Amino acid sequence: MNKNTLFHPGLWLTLAVVALVGILPIPGQDAALREVSFTVLVAIVTAGSLNLLMGYTGYVSFGHVVFYGLGGYIGMYLLDSFGVSLPVAVLAGGAASALLAFLLGKGILKLRGAYFALVTIGVNEAVRTFVSTFEPFGAATGIELQFSVYKAYGGAAQALWLVYYMVVGLALFSVLASYFIKHSKFGLGLMTIREDEDAAEVIGIVTPDMKTLAFVASAILPGMMGVLFFFKNGNVEPGDAFRLGVSIETLVMIMLGGQGTVLGPVLGALGYQRLRGFLLTSPLFKNTQLVVAGILLLLIVLFIPAGAVGWLRQRFPWLRKVLA
Amino acid sequence: MSAILQVERVTKRFGGLQALTNISFTLETGQILGLIGPNGAGKTTLFNTLNGVYSPEEGHITFLGKNVTGHKPYELSRMGMARTHQIVRPLKDLTVRENVMTGACFGHENHNLTAAAHIADEIIDFVGIKANPSMLAGSLNVAQKKRLEMARALAAHPKLLLLDEVLAGLTPSEIDGMVTTIHEIRKQGITIIMIEHVMKAIMNVSDRLLVLDYGQQIAEGLPEEVVHNPRVIEAYLGDPNMARRLMEEG
Numbered sequence: 001m002n003k004n005t006l007f008h009p010g011l012w013l014t015l016a017v018v019a020l021v022g023i024l025p026i027p028g029q030d031a032a033l034r035e036v037s038f039t040v041l042v043a044i045v046t047a048g049s050l051n052l053l054m055g056y057t058g059y060v061s062f063g064h065v066v067f068y069g070l071g072g073y074i075g076m077y078l079l080d081s082f083g084v085s086l087p088v089a090v091l092a093g094g095a096a097s098a099l100l101a102f103l104l105g106k107g108i109l110k111l112r113g114a115y116f117a118l119v120t121i122g123v124n125e126a127v128r129t130f131v132s133t134f135e136p137f138g139a140a141t142g143i144e145l146q147f148s149v150y151k152a153y154g155g156a157a158q159a160l161w162l163v164y165y166m167v168v169g170l171a172l173f174s175v176l177a178s179y180f181i182k183h184s185k186f187g188l189g190l191m192t193i194r195e196d197e198d199a200a201e202v203i204g205i206v207t208p209d210m211k212t213l214a215f216v217a218s219a220i221l222p223g224m225m226g227v228l229f230f231f232k233n234g235n236v237e238p239g240d241a242f243r244l245g246v247s248i249e250t251l252v253m254i255m256l257g258g259q260g261t262v263l264g265p266v267l268g269a270l271g272y273q274r275l276r277g278f279l280l281t282s283p284l285f286k287n288t289q290l291v292v293a294g295i296l297l298l299l300i301v302l303f304i305p306a307g308a309v310g311w312l313r314q315r316f317p318w319l320r321k322v323l324a
Numbered sequence: 325m326s327a328i329l330q331v332e333r334v335t336k337r338f339g340g341l342q343a344l345t346n347i348s349f350t351l352e353t354g355q356i357l358g359l360i361g362p363n364g365a366g367k368t369t370l371f372n373t374l375n376g377v378y379s380p381e382e383g384h385i386t387f388l389g390k391n392v393t394g395h396k397p398y399e400l401s402r403m404g405m406a407r408t409h410q411i412v413r414p415l416k417d418l419t420v421r422e423n424v425m426t427g428a429c430f431g432h433e434n435h436n437l438t439a440a441a442h443i444a445d446e447i448i449d450f451v452g453i454k455a456n457p458s459m460l461a462g463s464l465n466v467a468q469k470k471r472l473e474m475a476r477a478l479a480a481h482p483k484l485l486l487l488d489e490v491l492a493g494l495t496p497s498e499i500d501g502m503v504t505t506i507h508e509i510r511k512q513g514i515t516i517i518m519i520e521h522v523m524k525a526i527m528n529v530s531d532r533l534l535v536l537d538y539g540q541q542i543a544e545g546l547p548e549e550v551v552h553n554p555r556v557i558e559a560y561l562g563d564p565n566m567a568r569r570l571m572e573e574g
Contacts, residue, residue, distance in 0.1 A: 185440075189429070191417075191422075192415055195418060202375060202397045203427055203430050204398050204427075204431040204432070207398065
């Protein structure tokens with residue numbers, strides 16, 4: 001790791017954007033603003049994580065929400081049945097998602113392009129169906145936390161702030177992870193696979209191992225985020241945990257901001273969540289936000305496939321020094 | 325001298341198509357073997373079989389004393405086999421330097437990024453890529469892409485280099501430059517197998533020639549012997565006078 005990598009303005013710019021979103025509600029302890037920032041930060045983490053697979057490695061996963069849902073379920077189960085502390089549950093959620101990604105990766109990453117994308121949808125549906133009938137996870141009704149769980153954190157109000165601080169921390173960590181992976185040897189390997197997987201093998205990249213590693217890396221933070229989200233929510237059920245629409249929205253965010261860049265998923269998450277907030281509260285669009293997401297995706301793919309940050313980097317090469 | 329590569333009765337089929345039949349040869353360390361034959365003779369298929377892209381149905385391949393039949397391309401690359409592709413495969417959205425770095429990072433020597441960047445800059449200079457190394461590889465012209473392909477392979481510091489038509493599509497002066505580069509690569513002790521249609525160049529650089537036709541090995545030996553072999557002339561050139569003409573034209 002050389003100095004230039006560490007002092008790249010793009011890294012600091014991205015961190016500053018995330019920190020700003022994170023800090024905004026803290027001075028005034030504004031709960032409404034906190035909810036807005038919370039949603040954006042969760043999206044930043046899931047988009048940034050999926051970007052490792054989609055933007056760096058070139059594998060599109062439509063069912064990435066499976067890691068968020070599974071992590072959430074594992075964490076909630078441990079919190080509810082074993083009374084573990086929140087940080088332990090969060091780590092366990094991340095570990096469970098990583099394990100699922102590792103096992104899946106060995107099998108399904110042999111597939112390329114549309115076949116891989118299709119199978120990821122199937123995996124999400126299969127896990128959802130399994131969880132819906134799995135008694136220890138409460139089957140179709142899911143898991144509901146006892147109110148007493150929050151007492152350990154000084155009551156529900158305090159617990160919500162604690163969750164929020166952890167989300168801010170994870171969001172900053174996800175930016176650092178995206179950036180340093182991109183500028184590492186691992187990142188160079190992933191991008192070589194994205195550009196030409198057959199050539200990558202000939203160059204000497206052990207593609208099955210490297211792709212599996214990318215899949216695992218992209219699953220950990222969503223798994224951890226799932227635990228925090230459902231802990232804050234108080235309950236988790238199959239329909240909420242494995243919602244395919246969430247995966248599609250994450251894809252839109254990445255495409256909007258610019259796949260394969262560090263800043264792109266952050267801006268995409270911010271932009272898309274603002275738009276979504278507007279759509280949900282507007283009487284005209286409130287039931288059609290996914291339609292808008294679909295149209296947006298179509299327009300981006302047709303006209304600016306590189307996304308906002310990618311487009312700026314192509315159009316104004318000097319911006320490469322500023323935008324990571 | 326010892327053998328770096330031994331190929332014994334290698335056969336490759338695609339469904340009913342017999343792409344390679346009983347190919348056998350031994351390559352001594354430090355030599356240049358020229359691989360020639362008409363279009364569709366199986367030259368690139370032989371490369372793909374040697375470096376693990378295809379797995380042969382029959383026969384054995386021994387590289388550096390180890391049986392590598394059916395091994396994956398990345399295993400062979402890590403052992404020290406590098407290759408270029410006939411149809412160039414630049415990593416378009418990565419820079420020229422990053423393209424070459426991949427060879428140093430993931431090939432035979434497994435360098436870290438900093439060391440790989442140094443090697444890349446040296447090799448870019450050595451093969452004569454004039455473009456700015458920070459440019460995206462997709463923006464190079466074909467001749468430069470051919471050199472990039474070679475630079476990426478060389479950055480691994482391979483023991484055996486497979487060159488697939490690196491001279492095709494180049495102007496005569498570019499060919500002379502590339503031939504000089506190939507001689508310099510050989511001076512570094514790298515063994516080379518090259519596929520080429522430019523007869524003058526391949527006669528000039530090869531120690532031995534191997535001729536394929538319809539997946540069959542029809543001749544193997546010193547270049548002078550091979551081009552006067554009647555079977556080669558008949559199968560490959562059709563008309564004996566054509567051989568002389570091609571040699572003169574280069």
